[in-house]
Amino acid sequence: MLRVEDLTIWFGQPPDRIDAVRGVGFDIAAGESFGLVGESGSGKSTILRAVAGLNPNWSGRIEVDGRPLRADRRDRAFFKTVQMVFQDPYASLHPRHSVDAVLGETLRLQGMDRIDSRIQKLLDDVGLGRGFRFRYPHQLSGGQRQRVAIARALAAEPRLLLLDEPTSALDVSVQAEILNLLADLRAEHGLTYLLVSHDLAVIAHMCDRLAVMQQGRIVEILSAAQLRGDAAEAPYSRHLIAASLGR
Amino acid sequence: MTAPLLSVRDLRVTFPTRQGEFQAVRGLSFDLGRERLAIVGESGSGKSMTGRAILGLVRPPGRVEAAALTLQGRSILNLPERQMRAIRGGQISMVMQDPKFSLNPVMTVGQQIIEAYRLHARAPRGEARAKALEMLRAVQIREPERVMDTYPHEVSGGMGQRIMIAMMLAPGPQILIADEPTSALDVSVRGEVLSIMDNLVKDRGMGLIFISHDLNLVSRFCDRVLIMYAGRVVETLPARELHQARHPYTRGLLNSLPRLDAPVDRLAVLQRDEAWREPDPAAARADTDLPGGL
Amino acid sequence: MSAVSRRDWLLSDAPQTRRQARLGAIYQGWLTFRANKLAMLGLIILILLIGMAILAPWISPYSPYSQNLANRLQPPSAANWLGTDALGRDILSRLIHGSRITLFIVGTVALIAPIIGLFIGTVAGFAGGWVDQVLMRITDIFLAFPKLILALAFVAALGPSIGNAVLALALTAWPPYARLARAETLTIRNADFIAAARLQGASRLRLLIRHIWPLCVSSLIVRVALDMAGIILSAAGLGFLGLGAQPPLPEWGAMISDGRAYILDFWWVAAMPGLAIFTVSMAFNLLGDGLRDVLDPKGDKS
Numbered sequence: 001m002l003r004v005e006d007l008t009i010w011f012g013q014p015p016d017r018i019d020a021v022r023g024v025g026f027d028i029a030a031g032e033s034f035g036l037v038g039e040s041g042s043g044k045s046t047i048l049r050a051v052a053g054l055n056p057n058w059s060g061r062i063e064v065d066g067r068p069l070r071a072d073r074r075d076r077a078f079f080k081t082v083q084m085v086f087q088d089p090y091a092s093l094h095p096r097h098s099v100d101a102v103l104g105e106t107l108r109l110q111g112m113d114r115i116d117s118r119i120q121k122l123l124d125d126v127g128l129g130r131g132f133r134f135r136y137p138h139q140l141s142g143g144q145r146q147r148v149a150i151a152r153a154l155a156a157e158p159r160l161l162l163l164d165e166p167t168s169a170l171d172v173s174v175q176a177e178i179l180n181l182l183a184d185l186r187a188e189h190g191l192t193y194l195l196v197s198h199d200l201a202v203i204a205h206m207c208d209r210l211a212v213m214q215q216g217r218i219v220e221i222l223s224a225a226q227l228r229g230d231a232a233e234a235p236y237s238r239h240l241i242a243a244s245l246g247r
Numbered sequence: 248m249t250a251p252l253l254s255v256r257d258l259r260v261t262f263p264t265r266q267g268e269f270q271a272v273r274g275l276s277f278d279l280g281r282e283r284l285a286i287v288g289e290s291g292s293g294k295s296m297t298g299r300a301i302l303g304l305v306r307p308p309g310r311v312e313a314a315a316l317t318l319q320g321r322s323i324l325n326l327p328e329r330q331m332r333a334i335r336g337g338q339i340s341m342v343m344q345d346p347k348f349s350l351n352p353v354m355t356v357g358q359q360i361i362e363a364y365r366l367h368a369r370a371p372r373g374e375a376r377a378k379a380l381e382m383l384r385a386v387q388i389r390e391p392e393r394v395m396d397t398y399p400h401e402v403s404g405g406m407g408q409r410i411m412i413a414m415m416l417a418p419g420p421q422i423l424i425a426d427e428p429t430s431a432l433d434v435s436v437r438g439e440v441l442s443i444m445d446n447l448v449k450d451r452g453m454g455l456i457f458i459s460h461d462l463n464l465v466s467r468f469c470d471r472v473l474i475m476y477a478g479r480v481v482e483t484l485p486a487r488e489l490h491q492a493r494h495p496y497t498r499g500l501l502n503s504l505p506r507l508d509a510p511v512d513r514l515a516v517l518q519r520d521e522a523w524r525e526p527d528p529a530a531a532r533a534d535t536d537l538p539g540g541l
Numbered sequence: 542m543s544a545v546s547r548r549d550w551l552l553s554d555a556p557q558t559r560r561q562a563r564l565g566a567i568y569q570g571w572l573t574f575r576a577n578k579l580a581m582l583g584l585i586i587l588i589l590l591i592g593m594a595i596l597a598p599w600i601s602p603y604s605p606y607s608q609n610l611a612n613r614l615q616p617p618s619a620a621n622w623l624g625t626d627a628l629g630r631d632i633l634s635r636l637i638h639g640s641r642i643t644l645f646i647v648g649t650v651a652l653i654a655p656i657i658g659l660f661i662g663t664v665a666g667f668a669g670g671w672v673d674q675v676l677m678r679i680t681d682i683f684l685a686f687p688k689l690i691l692a693l694a695f696v697a698a699l700g701p702s703i704g705n706a707v708l709a710l711a712l713t714a715w716p717p718y719a720r721l722a723r724a725e726t727l728t729i730r731n732a733d734f735i736a737a738a739r740l741q742g743a744s745r746l747r748l749l750i751r752h753i754w755p756l757c758v759s760s761l762i763v764r765v766a767l768d769m770a771g772i773i774l775s776a777a778g779l780g781f782l783g784l785g786a787q788p789p790l791p792e793w794g795a796m797i798s799d800g801r802a803y804i805l806d807f808w809w810v811a812a813m814p815g816l817a818i819f820t821v822s823m824a825f826n827l828l829g830d831g832l833r834d835v836l837d838p839k840g841d842k843s
Contacts (some may be wrong), residue, residue: 038432040404054736079742092733096755098562105751109741131555134562139554142290152737171289171460173517176503180514198433205505205514228510241435244507265552265572 001030001192002051007060009043010052020046022216023060030159033186033193035203037240038213044196045087051194052084052196064160080110083153087165089102089145093137099123099148100133106155122151125188127181143174144161150181154189164197179206200244204228212237250320252279252421252454253339257314260296260305260478271296271309274526279422283455285465285486288475289500294458295474298424301456302341303331319421337367340415342444344427350399357395362412367418382413386443397467405436411434412444422454428517429464441468462489462500474500477524483535496523553568570835580831586621586824594640601634605791614807624809626799632813635791642792643821646707646776647769653711655761658718663753665719666726667745677723683716689778696784705790706785710775714768718761759836764796772823777818793818 009021021043028034036044049212050058053074062069064081086092103119112118123132126147137145146166153161166182167175179202186193197203203210204224212219212234220234232238260272261498269424272293277284288294298369300311303326316324323334335341343349351359360379364370370378376395397408408428415423425444429437445468448455465472466489474482474497482494492498499517552569556562574580593600602622609629617624623632665676683691695709729735730753739751777784777794781801786792788799793814800811 039435049736052736052740054739076742079740082740084737084740086733086737088733092737094734094738094752094756098559100559100562105738105743106741109743109747111736131557134559135554136566137564149737152741156741172462172500173289173503176505176514176516180516183513199505200434201505201507204507205510213390224510228507236753239435241507243438 001032001065002028002034002038002194003061003063003066004047004051005063007047007050007062008057009046009055009058011057020216021050024216024218025060025211026211026218026221028160028192028194030192031190032209033195033207035207035209035210036194036196036213037198037200037203039143039198041215041239042213043216044213045164046196048084048164048196052082052162053078079158080156081158082162083158084117084162084164084235085146085149085153085166088169089142089149090137090169092149093145095137098134098136099128099140102152105156106152110156112155118155122155124148125154125185126151139160141172141174143177146170146174146178149180150178150185154185157189159190160192160194163193165197166195168198175202182206199228200240212240251280252319253279253456254315254317255279255313256316256529257299258297258300258316259310259312260293260300261312262312262374263308272300272479275475275478275480277473277483278388279454279456281452282456282471283429283445283457283469285457285459285469285472287459287462287465287472287500289460291477292475293478294460294475295426298341298426298456298458301424302335302339304335308390314405333367336363336415336420337418338420339422339424340418340420341424341426342408342411342415342428344451345431346404346411347399347431349411350407355396355398356410360395360410360417363414364417378417379413382417383410385416385447386410386413387439388413404432405440408432408440409443412447416447416451419451420453422456423448424456424458426458427460428457430460437464462497463504466490479524479526481523495520506531562787574831577834579827580834583824583827583829583831586820587828590640590821590824591644593637594612594644597637601631601637602630605630605635605638606789607631608758609651614803614808614810614843617628617809623813624807626796626810627803632796632810632836633716634764636793636814639791639793639796639817642703642771642786642790643776646703646710647772650708650711650714650772650776651765651769654714655765657711657715657716658720659722659754659757659761661715662719662722662724663749663757666723667730667749673723674718680716680719683713684720686713689715689775692775693782693784696779701784701787703786703790706776706779709779710767710772714772717768718764721760721764722757725760726753729753729756763829763833763836764834765824769825769829773818773822773825 005025007021007024008019010017010019012018020029024047036047046055049055051062053069056072058071064078069078100119103122104115107115107118119133120130123129128144128147128151132140132144136241139149163182170178182193183206184226185191193206195203195206204227207224209221209222209223210227214236219236220232222232222237226232227241232241255278256276258272258275261270262271275293277295286294286297296305300534301316303323305311311325313324316322318334318338325330325526326334350356357376357379360376360382361372364375364378366540368375379395380391383394388394388406388409394402394410402410428444429440432440457465457469466486469486472484472486472489473480474494476496482492482497484492488503496517499515502515503517505514550561551565553561553565556565573658605808609625611629612625613627613629615621615625621631621633623636626632626635661676661680665673691713692706692709695712696705699705699708735748738748752818777797778784780792780794781798783795783798786795788795795812796814800814804811
């Protein structure tokens, strides 16, 4: 579904160029859920933004469905295949657009028909009832906003969802609801996930495989079972695991 | 039982809104001894507002009311700003979530610590500088002389938070209120910052109020935990026994966390109960008890 | 529907229809605005001004142009409440009719300048690169000239008349709005909700119009209301210099200019229109403050 080879991403122009990600590669099979875990500055979110086409400064190879992507442009087919959910639900919704406007515009942009019934269906899918349709973001809680953001991402009926720390701005009880929702949606729609998080427990819960990142490089790729079974080899992964277990 | 450092009875913080009054804190009572007390809750539970109310940092039109709010027997409820300033920093200090926002970006780290110390201790510059260096060493910063001359944007998050702790503890307060001090930090530096703070608080025999949303962190790090829901304490228990909590809210919070060592197919979702908002008559008295022997 | 339930309907957190949501948002804004007493005062003054302009022929006691040289430079009295000017015209009637001119100037400038500014500023901020450079350097050139001098140059070139004065004011007033709109755009441009819309395949034009403009407009409106006083004064300045409204039009600035010669002995001739300019300028300032409370929640009063 997604293949990344020798990906290098930088910010700024030489001589001030900083390589945020250096020579990273991984594969995600269709229907798989893959995690990127690391601390701040490890480059995990940067990879996500490059795949989404939000940062054109990269070299290497990114393939979606076997088709290589161009650095600067994405076509309509790409937006129908790949969508993204952002970290901060307070920043990812337009403050002056109601839920109805957000979803309606998205559906129209994606060239969908029967907008009205589709909005209803999307809201049902993410567990928001009819009463939420005409609310503005300031009338929603953090968890409800993130549900709207997920509904927006699902509007295009994508197959690959890029999830950038989707729960790190939320309370733990709300995090559980959103993670469950994401798991349900994946099962229902056969989605592929690329999930970025700093929280190993969240990644282990959600993903089949994961890559541990440090300072722009992948230190190790493991399965969730290996992670739990204490089979991580790289010292940095072991250090992270120990820290999240509180040892 | 010695007299508590800080005693709070029936604390209420109220904000007027269009739909009527909103109480962010609704009748909170506790005593703080020379111990590490955690206040845990989700956003909107009133935990941060409690810290701000103690320090007199609730801004109008917000109102703070309490049957009693005493610091070593002296009432500090709604003191005039001048007196409150002397207490703030001098006797009660606060460490905030993100050092980036609480350090002044145009002053060097050293200047800020010296400034903070001199404000309360009225010491000459040379002495204040020596004190600042000592504090930086105490928070285990290598090469404190060099760090003194750096600006806040040049230090990492973990280092910034250590500097904040050094700055806050320099005037020798008796109580430290730490509001989510490690939430903005990476997991691998979290432990370090916590243990530094812990040691300093213990060595100086201070009282610590640790405000956090992270139950597991708190259970490892504190002596006693208050769990807040909708502006009230729903349960008080020793941190060691947190995992045997009885209140459904506490249990729900614990269960909703994904865990590395205990995989589940589906996370338990907290079912909120309207009854939690109201005081439980049986638990009312237990709220304020200090653990025995203190 | 009773009054109480209508209020609840408007303040509902869960609106059932698009219309209820929109009306609710407006009502919330109105409540915030109403809480600001001074802003309400400003609004009331401006409503009175508009009412005065509309009803001018009916409420003014005399014609603004009828001269009565026998009755010139009379102090305020029962017959002429605000006195008469050098040609024996009733000052009150001239002020009432002058409010139409003031409103015309203010309204036109307030329409033209911010729209030019919004367009140039958001395009510059959103496009970036050389487009930004070119547009902002042009803005800088306009900013580098003193506003009134530039307006003077325009009017001198186009010929003195009220229409040209308005045009000149509008052409000199837009650069600050462009600056403001560009700054707003730069902060919005990288927001996640813009990124999300881009990921839906939204074109740049759509992002600009549907997503960026609505967020810039509110701060521009506030700024315009606050700048109104300045515009009125500039218009009066042009009138005073004889480059705006031409006699015998009762433009307030020109009226002050007429009264200048007698200011020591017959103070009311210049003071009355001065007072009118002051009142209206202040009303706009107060209104702007209130609008800021409503439209710009970032500047929350602490």
